[in-house]
Amino acid sequence: MKTIKTPAAGLLSATLASLLASTALAAPPQAAPAAAEDAALNQRLQQEExxxxxxxxxxxxxxxxAYARYPAIPAGTLEAIAYVQSRWMHLSPEPASEGGSHQHMPRAYGVMGLYHGEGFADQVGEGARLLxxxxxxxxxxxxxNILAAAALLDREIRASSPLARxxxxxxxxxxxxxxxxxxxxAPVARSAVMDFAHTSFAYDVLLAQDRGVNDRGIVVPERAVRWEHAFTPAQLIQQKAPFVRLDVEADRVITDQYAIDPVSETLMRTAPAGGDKVQANADVGIMSTDYGPAIWNPAHSSNYTASRSASVSAVTIHTAQGSYSGTISWFKNSSANVSAHYVIxxxxxxxxxxVRNHHTAWHVRSxxxxxxxxxxxxxxxxxSWYTSAMYNSSAALVRSFCSKYSAISCASAYSGPASSxxxxxxxxxxIKGHQHxxxxTHTDPGINWNWGSYYNLLNPGSGGTxxxxxxxESSVGHFNTSPAYSGSTTGIxxxxxxxxxxxxxxxxxxxxxxxxxDNTSSSSSWAVRLLSGxxxxxxxxxxxxxxxxxxxxxxxxxxxMSVAVGIDDSDGTERSTSRSLAxxxxxxxxxDLTNSGHWNAWVGGNGAITxxxxxxxxxxxxxxxxxxxVNVYIDNVTVKN
Structure with missing residues (x-):
């Protein structure tokens, strides 16, 4: 491990920090200057914010x-629904404001993303009636819009829960x-309501609260969720619900059928019943046969063609103009006449x-x-929708296509500027967008998709050393949870x-x-696991x-203060030696990832990166x-090879 220090900065203030930032400093090798399109994208993101x-x-x-008017709604729930449906943006789905004519599922309105018929429920009309x-x-x-959503949710809470608060x-x-x-x-039958799309919506709302959100003016208060109380074990496995609040060093959740994976910190089945697929909903398998990490949840048969007239030779990147759960539900609607192979x-x-890879999804016309x-x-x-987690997941999926189909090369992906x-x-x-x-007539993924960064994820090593x-610069990136979120954190x-x-x-x-x-109820020293991803x-x-x-x-x-890092390795998680900070x-x-002297075994690890x-x-x-x-500031988390 190498340490480089700058001259002492004195009192911490915005003015002095600005001077520090502009001072010539001894530093490690830096990445090449950002491409012009990356700079333009960052400028657009700052203007948007x-x-x-x-x-x-x-x-x-x-x-x-809304909470004062409908006290049965748990605090933080409305903020979380707004985050899940709109990322706190008042949706007005006209062509000029929603990226041209890219709209192939029922439109959502307002900050709460309420539907107005078009194949989904008329939440707008029903909310208006209640108000x-x-x-x-x-x-x-x-x-x-917020009050209408609150009225609708309050009605469902009173119908399903005997609890006043x-x-x-x-x-x-x-x-x-x-x-x-x-x-x-007709209301949805209670026995059928927890299908995969509905479960995904409920899960995403609770996940936003469990993690909390504090980014770019969006604030969803962090409130711990008892996942095992809200969902069945099979649903938790499907949704990959986080059990990060457990201390992975000390806590163990093991039964004859389930355990917590110590690396991903999600629930896993240890004794699958009836084969290698876990059924949480009748038609949803936990694994796809085309791409192992994916959940298999088939679109309605009227929305795709169960054959192909040509071999697979290209990949189309879309933005859904809707939520994950809403998109899945729409593709399962027999009247949708649209589908895609994957939703992220x-x-x-x-x-x-x-849709299976060898079948034809209906997503890009001819x-x-x-x-x-x-x-x-x-x-x-x-x-705000284009997260590091989504980019990483999407790139991993496309890399699997590049390895499977000879006609698709990841090096042939588009890497130029985004456009609207x-x-x-x-x-x-x-590998390119719908608009390409x-x-x-659709213009997705649009002006905010970072093609240069995506290309580098598709082609590891292509971005230089x-x-x-x-x-x-534009978001918290991978660090989207609070310092106290991990159960391995102590003292704060x-x-x-x-x-x-x-x-x-x-x-x-x-x-x-x-x-x-400081956590005033504890005398423990601070050990803070600030999670990435x-x-x-x-x-x-x-x-x-x-x-x-x-x-x-x-x-x-x-x-x-001192700092270290944790690395997820093939055999567990290794933790580095720590370094004191002036x-x-x-x-x-x-x-150094190759120097075993820099690493100690943590959970399941062996003390070396292998x-x-x-x-x-x-x-x-x-x-x-x-x-x-104590305030700590972190900048430019970097890997060099």
Whole structure:
């Protein structure tokens, strides 16, 4: 491990930090300057954030009013639904504001993403009826939109729960019934409501609360979820629910059928019943036969062709213009007349396959016969949907295509600038967006898809010898959970937070601020496992062990801090040796993936990095117990080979 320190910085302030950032410093080799299109994308994202922050700040007051009016709704639930449905953006699905004519599923309206018929439930109309207001007001006014959603959810809670003030994980069935995927006036039968799409919606709402969100003006309060209380074991396996709040060193959950995987920290079946597929819902298998990590959940047979007229030779990247669960539900609707082979969730990169690879999905008109289609949850005009977890998961899926189909080369993927219109590319470009094919009207994945970064994920090593995993210029990146989220963390309170900060930074415009607050009910020293990708290897970028080093810039605004990293290896998780930090100065810390002297065995590990490809599990922060708050800033998490 190598350490490089800058001169002491004195008092921590925005002005002085700005001076520090501009000072010439001894530093490790840096990545090549960002391409012009990457700089343009970052600028667009910053402009988007500036535009949306005032709107998002206003939503908080509307949520408070809704909770006062409907006290049975657990605090944080409405914020989480808004996050799942719209990423806190008031949806007005006209062509000009929603990325052209890309709309092939029922439209959602407002910050709560309420449906208005078109094959799904008329949540707008029913919410308006419950409030006694015109439907147009529910569509146009954010406050009324939130109140309408609250009225609908309150009705489902009262119908399904005997509790006057239920907890968040008491209302999974109510959330599933609320989802709005049914059509017609008849209520969804309670026995059928927890199908896969409805379960996915309820799960995603609870996941947003379990993790908490504090990014770009979106704030979903963190509230722990009792997953085993909300869902069945089979549903938890399907959804890959996180049991990260357990201490993986000390806690064990093992029965005759289930255990916690110590690396992914999700529930797994140890004794499959009736073969190698676990059935949580009647038609949903836990594994796809085409792509092992995917869930198999078939689209309705009227929405695809059960054959191919040409061999597979290209991949089409889509943005769904809707939620993960809504997209899955729509592809299972017999009247949809549309489908894709795969759907990917934004929050954690979960993959659901809905059409077999050797069948023809209906997703790109005259090019259906030879293409594989991937729908990515979200909307083209809101970059908050395009998470590191989704990019990593999508790239892993496409890399599997490149290894399976000789006509598809990952090196032939598009890597140019994103655009918001139709931009037809030659047929030699085998991996490209819907907007890049001839004869199309849809403009996805649109202006916010980072093609350069995606190309590098498809072609590991193509980005040069240095790869920045997280720069924090436009989001918190892989570090999307709080410092206290992991059960392996000790000494700090749940009031601790991790958020993007654009006042203190080493490179670029922003860094990750980690605020550590003492847990006054404990005298334990601080050992903080700040998770990357929520601690799941599938949510993280693959790192090559060969001549590899992982490091980052770190600034401690208090004395006594030290840092380390955790790496998910093939046999478990290894934890690096720790390094003490000087206070009030930027320090570069780095560990050699090939040097066993830099690593200690942690959970299931052997004290050395042995796999050819690994992932970053966490950054560890240590300090003796103190009653003072401590701020730590992290910038440019990097791997070099």
């Amino acid at each position: 500036a535009r949306l922050r005032p709107q998002r700040a206003a939503f908080a007051g509307h949520f408070r009013q 006694g207001v015109p439907a147009a007001r529910v569509i146009a006014d954010p406050r009324t 239920p907890a968040n994980d008491d209302i999974a069935a109510a959330l599933a019934a609320y989802a709005g995927f049914s059509s017609g006036d 969730r934004s929050s954690d990169g979960q993959v659901t396959q809905m 090019h259906n016969s030879y293409t594989l289609g991937i729908e990515h949850e979200g909307y083209v005009n809101n970059s 219109g139709i931009n037809v590319l030659p047929t030699s470009v085998k 094919y001839s004869g199309q 240095t790869k920045v995993l997280d720069s924090f 309170s749940s009031a601790s937070l991790a958020e993007r900060n654009c006042s203190i930074r080493h490179n670029g415009s922003c860094s990750l601020r980690v605020l550590l607050k 929520s601690g799941s290897p599938s949510n993280n970028t693959s790192l090559s062990r060969s001549n590899g080093r992982v490091g980052f810039w770190v600034y401690s605004a208090g004395s006594g 206070a009030n100065t930027w320090t570069w810390v780095e560990w 796999a050819g490809s690994v992932t970053l599990d966490a950054i560890w922060l240590y300090r003796a117990q103190t009653s003072y708050d």
